[in-house]
Amino acid sequence: xxxxxxxxxxxxxxxxxxxxxxxxxxxxxxxxxxxxxxxxxxxxxxxxxxxxxxxxxxxxxxxxxxxxxxxxxxxxxxxxxxxxxxxxxxxxxxxxxxxxxxxxxxxxxxxxxxxxxxxxxxxxxxxxxxxxxxxxxxxxxxxxxxxxxxxxxxxxxxxxxxxxxxxxxxxxxxxxxxxxxxxxxxxxxxxxxxxxxxxxxxxxxxxxxxxxxxxxxxxxxxxxxxxxxxxxxxxxxxxxxxxxxxxxxxxxxxxxxxxxxxxxxxxxxxxxxxxxxxxxxxxxxxxxxxxxxxxxxxxxxxxxxxxxxxxxxxxxxxxxxxxxxxxxxxxxxxxxxxxxxxxxxxxxxxxxxxxxxxxxxxxxxxxxxxxxxxxxxxxxxxxxxxxxxxxxxxxxxxxxxxxxxxxxxxxxxxxxxxxxxxxxxxxxxxxxxxxxxxxxxxxxxxxxxxxxxxxxxxxxxxxxxxxxxxxxxxxxxxxxxxxxxxxxxxxxxxxxxxxxxxxxxxxxxxxxxxxxxxxxxxxxxxxxxxxxxxxxxxxxxxxxxxxxxxxxxxxxxxxxxxxxxxxxxxxxxxxxxxxxxxxxxxxxxxxxxxxxxxxxxxxxxxxxxxxxxxxxxxxxxxxxxxxxxxxxxxxxxxxxxxxxxxxxxxxxxxxxxxxxxxxxxxxxxxxxxxxxxxxxxxxxxxxxxxxxxxxxxxxxxxxxxx
Amino acid sequence: xxxxxxxxxxxxxxxxxxxxxxxxxxxxxxxxxxxxxxxxxxxxxxxxxxxxxxxxxxxxxxxxxxxxxxxxxxxxxxxxxxxxxxxxxxxxxxxxxxxxxxxxxxxxxxxxxxxxxxxxxxxxxxxxxxxxxxxxxxxxxxxxxxxxxxxxxxxxxxxxxxxxxxx
Numbered sequence: 001x002x003x004x005x006x007x008x009x010x011x012x013x014x015x016x017x018x019x020x021x022x023x024x025x026x027x028x029x030x031x032x033x034x035x036x037x038x039x040x041x042x043x044x045x046x047x048x049x050x051x052x053x054x055x056x057x058x059x060x061x062x063x064x065x066x067x068x069x070x071x072x073x074x075x076x077x078x079x080x081x082x083x084x085x086x087x088x089x090x091x092x093x094x095x096x097x098x099x100x101x102x103x104x105x106x107x108x109x110x111x112x113x114x115x116x117x118x119x120x121x122x123x124x125x126x127x128x129x130x131x132x133x134x135x136x137x138x139x140x141x142x143x144x145x146x147x148x149x150x151x152x153x154x155x156x157x158x159x160x161x162x163x164x165x166x167x168x169x170x171x172x173x174x175x176x177x178x179x180x181x182x183x184x185x186x187x188x189x190x191x192x193x194x195x196x197x198x199x200x201x202x203x204x205x206x207x208x209x210x211x212x213x214x215x216x217x218x219x220x221x222x223x224x225x226x227x228x229x230x231x232x233x234x235x236x237x238x239x240x241x242x243x244x245x246x247x248x249x250x251x252x253x254x255x256x257x258x259x260x261x262x263x264x265x266x267x268x269x270x271x272x273x274x275x276x277x278x279x280x281x282x283x284x285x286x287x288x289x290x291x292x293x294x295x296x297x298x299x300x301x302x303x304x305x306x307x308x309x310x311x312x313x314x315x316x317x318x319x320x321x322x323x324x325x326x327x328x329x330x331x332x333x334x335x336x337x338x339x340x341x342x343x344x345x346x347x348x349x350x351x352x353x354x355x356x357x358x359x360x361x362x363x364x365x366x367x368x369x370x371x372x373x374x375x376x377x378x379x380x381x382x383x384x385x386x387x388x389x390x391x392x393x394x395x396x397x398x399x400x401x402x403x404x405x406x407x408x409x410x411x412x413x414x415x416x417x418x419x420x421x422x423x424x425x426x427x428x429x430x431x432x433x434x435x436x437x438x439x440x441x442x443x444x445x446x447x448x449x450x451x452x453x454x455x456x457x458x459x460x461x462x463x464x465x466x467x468x469x470x471x472x473x474x475x476x477x478x479x480x481x482x483x484x485x486x487x488x489x490x491x492x493x494x495x496x497x498x499x500x501x502x503x504x505x506x507x508x509x510x511x512x513x514x515x516x517x518x519x520x521x522x523x524x525x526x527x528x529x530x531x532x533x534x535x536x537x538x539x540x541x542x543x544x545x546x547x548x549x550x551x552x553x554x555x556x557x558x559x560x561x562x563x564x565x566x567x568x569x570x571x572x573x574x575x576x577x578x579x580x581x582x583x584x585x586x587x588x589x590x591x592x593x594x595x596x597x598x599x600x601x602x603x604x605x606x607x608x609x610x611x612x613x614x615x616x617x618x619x620x621x622x623x624x625x626x627x628x629x630x631x632x633x634x635x636x637x638x639x640x641x642x643x644x645x646x647x648x649x650x651x652x653x654x655x656x657x658x659x660x661x662x663x664x665x666x667x668x669x670x671x672x673x674x675x676x677x678x679x680x681x682x683x684x685x686x687x688x689x690x691x692x693x694x695x696x697x698x699x700x701x702x703x704x705x706x
Numbered sequence: 707x708x709x710x711x712x713x714x715x716x717x718x719x720x721x722x723x724x725x726x727x728x729x730x731x732x733x734x735x736x737x738x739x740x741x742x743x744x745x746x747x748x749x750x751x752x753x754x755x756x757x758x759x760x761x762x763x764x765x766x767x768x769x770x771x772x773x774x775x776x777x778x779x780x781x782x783x784x785x786x787x788x789x790x791x792x793x794x795x796x797x798x799x800x801x802x803x804x805x806x807x808x809x810x811x812x813x814x815x816x817x818x819x820x821x822x823x824x825x826x827x828x829x830x831x832x833x834x835x836x837x838x839x840x841x842x843x844x845x846x847x848x849x850x851x852x853x854x855x856x857x858x859x860x861x862x863x864x865x866x867x868x869x870x871x872x873x
Contacts, residue, residue, distance in 0.1 A: 036734060036735075037734070038845075039844060039845050041844065048844045048845065049727070049844070049845055049846065049847040049849075050727055050731070050845040051725060051727050051730075051847070052725070052726045052727055052729065052730040055727070055730040055731060055733075055734050055845075056730060058734070178723045178725060178847065178848075179723075179725060186847070187723070187725070187847050188847040191723065191847050191848050191849070192849075195721070195849070207752050207759050207761060208761070209723050209724055209761050209763070211759075211761070212759070212760055212761040212762070213721070586724070586725055586726040586727075587726070597740055598730055598733050598734075599730075601740060601741065601743075602726050602729070640751075641751075642751050642752050643751075643752045643753070643754060643759060644751070644752035644759065644761065
């Protein structure tokens with residue numbers, strides 16, 4: 001292990017994974033206990049910086065409520081009565097259940113699941129593919145997955161802001177990259193780019209600190225991003241601000257694309273988006289004429305019926321302005337030589353006839369091509385047994401009762417499913433419904449070849465620093481279970497065998513890798529000049545041949561959100577505000593961390609952003625508990641009055657539960673915004689199945705007494 | 707008292723992202739009890755300034771005043787100032803009367819309810835004394851916390867303004 005000795009403490013170099021991870025850390029250990037987490041100044045990713053969550057990992061690791069051994073349900077489902085069992089007993093139970101359901105109902109009756117993932121994604125897919133189930137329930141239909149899938153069919157790979165290449169203009173689109181984790185990079189990159197004088201355009205319905213720092217803030221009507229991008233493209237095309245040479249040589253379907261863009265007049269776009277024509281023009285000119293430029297995007301635009309077309313149209317913007325794969329633009333990073341996540345996931349070992357059974361695969365074709373499914377189909381298969389019964393759900397690092405749309409349905413389904421196993425840090429509201437609960441390890445408690453699924457050109461060494469209770473990393477757990485369930489030849493005697501296999505192409509063992517700290521691929525720009533773009537036509541497909549093949553519109557289009565003043569004027573009479581959800585607080589990662597004292601102190605209760613005019617009209621005062629209600633459900637959050645939101649829009653937080661409230665419910669119904677969201681497939685993106693979590697209609701009122 | 711090499715921390719509020727990392731870095735380093743923060747990121751939220759929306763964060767902490775009112779107010783002389791300017795509360799001498807909390811014009815003196823004593827940011831003097839910088843400085847993603855000798859800081863401050871191309 002790469003250990004530095006300073007005084008009586010030893011210092012272990014590792015990489016954080018409290019969110020989507022990647023920050024370099026120096027873990028200080030004294031007498032076998034972690035006493036301090038410092039940023040690693042040598043990390044090329046985070047340069048010594050950290051965030052509140054990373055530091056608070058100490059309180060997570062040593063939390064008194066943490067699960068430290070496997071638990072088996074003793075009383076009725078969800079009653080909160082547990083019995084301690086050994087890992088061997090837990091593995092025996094899991095093996096017996098998997099074999100039983102596989103024999104009786106087919107492997108497809110077993111669903112593996114994770115949320116946003118704790119760097120365990122490739123292991124979970126591998127396990128699922130090897131037991132023969134095509135059903136892995138991820139967030140991939142509405143988070144990151146769409147960016148990757150859409151990029152691959154449009155331009156061959158995921159284009160990422162090249163902050164090191166010194167962009168002169170950054171357009172941050174629906175992303176609060178400073179507070180959230182935009183996957184490939186940390187906020188420090190964006191912060192440094194701005195410090196170096198990059199121009200900043202911010203597209204966001206909320207006035208964030210990024211908006212405060214911006215040269216131009218486009219406060220659009222939530223859910224109309226594609227229309228706004230059409231407006232920007234309109235100006236770029238009309239004023240001939242695009243890179244003609246690139247378009248001529250490297251764009252497929254330009255003529256058809258231009259015809260489509262011209263269907264959107266600037267005036268029309270302004271009416272749809274609420275953004276004044278002049279601002280759209282200004283943004284188009286600033287972005288197209290400042291080189292190099294990149295678009296910092298994120299998950300917000302993906303949790304929408306416009307998911308795929310929104311990603312496609314932002315790629316189009318970067319492409320036609322000549323910003324693809326150039327220094328400081330949006331680039332395709334070159335990975336270091338390791339096995340990639342897709343190879344490790346063993347997708348090729350899933351038999352074809354099983355693959356065809358993927359739930360909803362015939363509906364959401366793009367998602368299916370990337371082994372991704374829409375959760376609604378799982379809940380339906382449990383509740384109605386159609387198209388076939390789902391009997392077992394194995395959830396690893398996910399809390400869907402809080403984080404999936406239509407929480408009431410999720411709760412019913414998980415309560416009904418025959419056998420539910422959950423691997424997590426705590427007894428979450430989801431884990432409370434389980435038959436078997438496994439205690440998982442934090443990033444401080446595992447060896448791993450970290451982030452090898454990301455498209456940022458790195459793999460990072462994560463080192464085991466401590467052991468807490470009987471906790472095991474999900475990777476280790478799945479490798480051990482895989483050895484029992486089989487086929488054994490595809491698993492390793494120990495977890496280090498798996499890590500060495502991932503590293504094999506680099507010629508390094510895990511021990512050697514740890515000494516290096518990280519590997520980085522050798523970056524080259526403009527790779528397309530030699531190799532073309534990795535699409536069917538070898539070009540950037542603004543007219544998508546793949547989508548056409550699957551029967552979708554090959555050109556991007558704007559779809560009005562399924563619930564909006566325009567699409568549902570009837571509903572709008574009763575629910576007269578646009579509700580947006582999921583603003584990121586500094587303290588928490590989705591449904592996690594409400595039990596961590598240092599973090600909970602930052603934000604003790606959920607808040608909903610309301611414009612002061614709106615609050616006055618509704619009789620709401622700062623700090624009041626407010627009932628937020630949609631056609632499907634309601635919840636309570638505290639009013640935070642702010643000028644940073646349009647008076648017609650309400651901004652709520654997501655994934656709130658209260659670990660301190662009485663078990664087994666832990667107050668999951670109190671402030672859960674997903675009691676209001678919809679998971680009807682008709683409201684999802686037609687190709688990717690992305691769930692519309694972000695734009696609904698709601699009404700608000702002060703909480704009634706009693 | 708003659709002071710040589712006066713130390714200070716300055717924070718560029720204009721570019722503070724409000725990410726709260728400094729609060730946690732301090733919590734980890736100095737371990738104040740729940741509810742107490744030696745550095746606290748404050749904001750008035752989104753304001754309208756000259757017709758423009760603005761959002762500013764202010765990490766409030768002890769400014770190590772050159773003539774500390776807290777020191778003046780302490781009836782038992784539990785507060786003293788080092789030659790480098792760091793203002794320290796001696797927990798053994800403090801009687802928990804909170805006179806210093808009243809006296810602090812910035813409201814940053816904290817009260818440790820577990821120990822019954824006043825305490826506050828001391829620029830992590832224990833780190834400084836072993837050649838390190840205060841815990842919050844290098845973890846800041848906005849790089850807006852600056853620590854050093856006062857005169858050097860002021861020079862750097864001018865440079866920074868220029869480098870960042872501010873109007």
